[in-house]
Amino acid sequence: MNDHYRTFFGFTKEPFITDIECKEILKTPQLIDVKIRFDYVTRLGALGIVTGEVGSGKSTAIRYALSTLHPSEYRPLYITASSGSIMEFYRQLKDALDIYLKSNSKAVMTKTIKQEIANLVLEKKQKVVLIVDEASLMRLEVFAELHTLCQFEKDRKPWLPIILLGQTSLIDKLTFRSSLPLASRVIAKCHLEGVDLAGMEAYLRHHLSIAGLDRSLFEPQAIIAIHQGSGGLFRKANHLARGGLIAAAAQKLSVVSADHIRLAATEIF
Numbered sequence: 001m002n003d004h005y006r007t008f009f010g011f012t013k014e015p016f017i018t019d020i021e022c023k024e025i026l027k028t029p030q031l032i033d034v035k036i037r038f039d040y041v042t043r044l045g046a047l048g049i050v051t052g053e054v055g056s057g058k059s060t061a062i063r064y065a066l067s068t069l070h071p072s073e074y075r076p077l078y079i080t081a082s083s084g085s086i087m088e089f090y091r092q093l094k095d096a097l098d099i100y101l102k103s104n105s106k107a108v109m110t111k112t113i114k115q116e117i118a119n120l121v122l123e124k125k126q127k128v129v130l131i132v133d134e135a136s137l138m139r140l141e142v143f144a145e146l147h148t149l150c151q152f153e154k155d156r157k158p159w160l161p162i163i164l165l166g167q168t169s170l171i172d173k174l175t176f177r178s179s180l181p182l183a184s185r186v187i188a189k190c191h192l193e194g195v196d197l198a199g200m201e202a203y204l205r206h207h208l209s210i211a212g213l214d215r216s217l218f219e220p221q222a223i224i225a226i227h228q229g230s231g232g233l234f235r236k237a238n239h240l241a242r243g244g245l246i247a248a249a250a251q252k253l254s255v256v257s258a259d260h261i262r263l264a265a266t267e268i269f
């Protein structure tokens with residue numbers, strides 16, 4: 001699809017993109033809830049859980065929370081989990097820590113990782129925080145072992161706070177008996193849902209302003225259609241809103257109607 005709609009509406013950049021800068025993130029009440037829990041978990045060196053529907057803003061909320069940490073004080077380790085083995089997980093963590101190590105021994109791997117974390121905390125005076133995105137993908141064997149990484153000095157030193165992000169199935173995996181040692185360390189959890197209609201209106205306005213427009217282009221019925229069609233979820237709302245803009249521009253109409261949104265909805269899942 002061409003980008004004719006951008007010049008038609010006078011956008012200074014692509015609207016409703018994924019790649020927004022940290023300063024452009026909308027401070028929604030849900031995002032603030034995530035940030036409060038993130039700070040609490042980080043301070044106490046415990047475990048926090050953020051679940052939510054697909055495209056509800058989990059990764060963005062954590063990106064915001066991370067952006068508020070002082071770079072010289074904190075060493076965030078960000079991993080996008082896979083459905084791979086525990087060794088795969090350790091390899092990802094080793095890479096995030098910039099450790100060069102080739103070993104197939106789990107014992108060597110965990111020892112090296114924990115040594116490096118202790119070194120960061122004790123020698124470099126940094127606070128480490130591990131974020132595992134898409135954690136709902138992880139195998140149960142990873143849930144069963146992850147807590148051992150947090151045990152320093154006979155489990156007295158909370159040097160590795162962990163935040164797990166994922167879909168609701170993350171909670172199911174944590175309720176397995178083998179996950180209990182990890183689950184028992186959870187001190188905060190929150191669930192992101194779709195926003196209400198007012199929240200969606202604010203969200204659409206915000207993204208239009210990021211792209212250089214300080215007026216609404218959506219008729220009230222179009223906003224309702226985006227809200228209903230997306231279930232209040234941001235990624236889907238982005239696609240519907242952009243699709244609606246394209247449809248309106250194709251008809252040389254300066255406002256987007258509910259019909260334009262319905263047309264856009266036929267293109268997406």
Ligand SMILES: Nc1ncnc2c1ncn2[C@@H]1O[C@H](COP(=O)(O)OP(=O)(O)OP(=O)(O)O)[C@@H](O)[C@H]1O
Binds near residue numbers: 028053054
């Ligand atoms: N607070 C926000 N301010 C502005 N845009 C946002 C915000 N939250 C989410 N978005 C938009 O919604 C898109 C989807 O958000 P995000 O990727 O954070 O969702 P997610 O819950 O992590 O999705 P997934 O379940 O697929 O991992 C982002 O790319 C961004 O465009």
Ligand SMILES: [Mg+2]
Binds near residue numbers: 058059060133
């Ligand atoms: Mg995400």
